[in-house]
Amino acid sequence: MSAIDKVRFSRDGDxxxxxxAARRCLGLLAPDSGLIAVSIEGASPREVEAGDPVAAGExxxxxxxxxGSEEIEKAxxxxxxxxxxxxxxxxxxxxxxxxxxxxxxxxxxxxxxxxRFGAENLKGRFNFGFVSNRPILPSFLETIEDIISGVATxxxxxxxxxxxxxxxxxxxxxxxxxxxxxxxxxxxxxxQRDVLGQExxxxxxxxxxxxPVRLKELVTRKALSESAQHPTITKxxxxxxxxxxEDRLFPAPLRIESAxxxxxxxQESDLVARIMESSNPVIIHATGGVGKSILSQRIAAHxxxxxxxxxxxxxxxxxxxxxxxxxxxxxxxxxxxVNELATNRLxxxxxxxxxxxxxxxxxxxxxxxxxxxxxxxxxNEQALVCIAxxxxxxxxxxxxxxxxERSFARDLIREDIPDxxxxxxxxxxxxxxxxxxxxxxxxxxxxxxxxxxxxxFLRGRFxxxxxxxxxxxxxxxxxxxxxxxxxxxxxxxxxxILRALGPDPTTVDAAIASQLELGRLNRL
Numbered sequence: 401m402s403a404i405d406k407v408r409f410s411r412d413g414d415x416x417x418x419x420x421a422a423r424r425c426l427g428l429l430a431p432d433s434g435l436i437a438v439s440i441e442g443a444s445p446r447e448v449e450a451g452d453p454v455a456a457g458e459x460x461x462x463x464x465x466x467x468g469s470e471e472i473e474k475a476x477x478x479x480x481x482x483x484x485x486x487x488x489x490x491x492x493x494x495x496x497x498x499x500x501x502x503x504x505x506x507x508x509x510x511x512x513x514x515x516r517f518g519a520e521n522l523k524g525r526f527n528f529g530f531v532s533n534r535p536i537l538p539s540f541l542e543t544i545e546d547i548i549s550g551v552a553t554x555x556x557x558x559x560x561x562x563x564x565x566x567x568x569x570x571x572x573x574x575x576x577x578x579x580x581x582x583x584x585x586x587x588x589x590x591x592q593r594d595v596l597g598q599e600x601x602x603x604x605x606x607x608x609x610x611x612p613v614r615l616k617e618l619v620t621r622k623a624l625s626e627s628a629q630h631p632t633i634t635k636x637x638x639x640x641x642x643x644x645x646e647d648r649l650f651p652a653p654l655r656i657e658s659a660x661x662x663x664x665x666x667q668e669s670d671l672v673a674r675i676m677e678s679s680n681p682v683i684i685h686a687t688g689g690v691g692k693s694i695l696s697q698r699i700a701a702h703x704x705x706x707x708x709x710x711x712x713x714x715x716x717x718x719x720x721x722x723x724x725x726x727x728x729x730x731x732x733x734x735x736x737x738v739n740e741l742a743t744n745r746l747x748x749x750x751x752x753x754x755x756x757x758x759x760x761x762x763x764x765x766x767x768x769x770x771x772x773x774x775x776x777x778x779x780n781e782q783a784l785v786c787i788a789x790x791x792x793x794x795x796x797x798x799x800x801x802x803x804x805e806r807s808f809a810r811d812l813i814r815e816d817i818p819d820x821x822x823x824x825x826x827x828x829x830x831x832x833x834x835x836x837x838x839x840x841x842x843x844x845x846x847x848x849x850x851x852x853x854x855x856x857f858l859r860g861r862f863x864x865x866x867x868x869x870x871x872x873x874x875x876x877x878x879x880x881x882x883x884x885x886x887x888x889x890x891x892x893x894x895x896x897i898l899r900a901l902g903p904d905p906t907t908v909d910a911a912i913a914s915q916l917e918l919g920r921l922n923r924l
Contacts, residue, residue: 429751533589651731658697665694706782728802
C-alpha cells in the first residue's frame, strides 16, 4: 500500500466523523430530544467553571453531547463519544487490544468525574460511547454485560484486560461498565452521506441539495484550530447552516385575545359535532363580531380525548396588512402551524427554505399532518388533529393587496386532507367567495347571540340587570357579541350604556364606529 493510499483511508475516517456528527446535530432541532449542544473534538469548555476543566480523557472524545445544559452539574445527560472508521477492514472485529486507548481514556475521565461529583451522580446521567462501522468482538461485549450483571464471566481474559486498561476496582469497574456502550456495524462513510441527505429532507421544505454540505462544513469548521475555544454547535448554528433562523420557525404567532372569560355558545356542541363528522374542510362563517375567533378557541374542549387543536391567526391584530409581518403566505402560515405541532412532539419540525415553492410547503404540511395523526392515535384511535384557520378571508385580501396569486388558505381547502385531520376555516359570510371554495366544502353558519346568551353575558357584568334591560341591550346591540363586549368595556353604568347605544339599533360596523367615537370623546 502506498503512503498516499494510507492518507486517503485516513480522510475516509474524517468524513465518517463529520457526517456522523452532522447527523447527531440534527437532534438539536427535535423539540423532544433535550439536546442543547454538540461539542466537536473534545468536551465543551462550559462543562465546569472557568479555570477548572475536566481534562482527563479529553483526547479520546470526538463528540460530546449535552442535554439540558452544557454545565455538568445542571445537565440531565452527557454523552462522550469516540468514532472510528475503517475502509480496508470493515468486517474485522474490534478486539480488546484495539480498544485499549479508548477504554483507558474513558475510564480516566470516569474516575475524575467520580472524584468531583460522586458515583451516584454519574449513574444514568453519563454515557461513554464508541461508534464504528466495524463490528465489536461479541465475547468482549458479553464480558461487559457479565460485569454489569454481577455474574462470573465466561471470558476471564477479557475481564483481565478491562481491569488492566481501566485500573478501576471491582465496584468502580461495574459502575463504569454501566455507562459504557459500544456500537459497531454503523454504515460506512459513503452511506452516512446518503443518510444525512435523507434525514435533512425530513426537516426542510423542498429539495435543498446543498444543505447536507453546509451542515457537514459546520462540523468540519468546529474540528479546526479556529474553533478551539468555541467547539460547540447549538440549534441556532444548525439553523444558520440550513439558511434559517429561530424566528423564521414561528413567523406568525397567535394574536387572538384569550377566550377564558367568554361564555359557552349554544351552537358549540352541534358545530363541533358537524366538524368531527366531516372528512372535508369546513367553513364556519358569520358576520363581523359574532365570535368566530372565540369559537376557534373553544373547539378543542369538544374534541375526543387526546386530540390536538391548533389555531392559525390570519388577522394577527391587524399585522396581516404589514409588509414586514405577512400572514397569508404558505411559508409563514404552514411553517407556523407545523412547528406548533412539533413543539407538542407530534411531528418533525419544518424549516423554511428559499428554494421551496408553495407546492413544496403544501406537500411538507400534509406529510407532517400524517405524522401528527399517527402520534395521537397511538394513544386514542378516536383522537383528531384540528387545524382552525381564523380570518381566512383576511389572508386572501392580503394576498391580493401584496400582488400574490393566492393565499395559503385558498390552496389548503383544496388539498386532500389526511384521515384524522379536521380543517376548519373561519371567515365572514359575505367574503366566502374570496376563498373560491370547492363544492365539497361544508358551510356552517355561526349565529349572533340568542337572548339567553345576551342575558348571561350582560349579567356577568351587571348581575342585577332586569329583563327589560336585557331586551334593550339585546336589541340595541343587534345581538352582536363584539358590540356587546365593546359596550361593556366603556366602564359606564348600565343606563348610560343603553343610552349611548340607542335609540335605534344600527349595523354592526356603525355600532362599533359609534363606540370608538364615544371612547375618543371620553378621553378628551
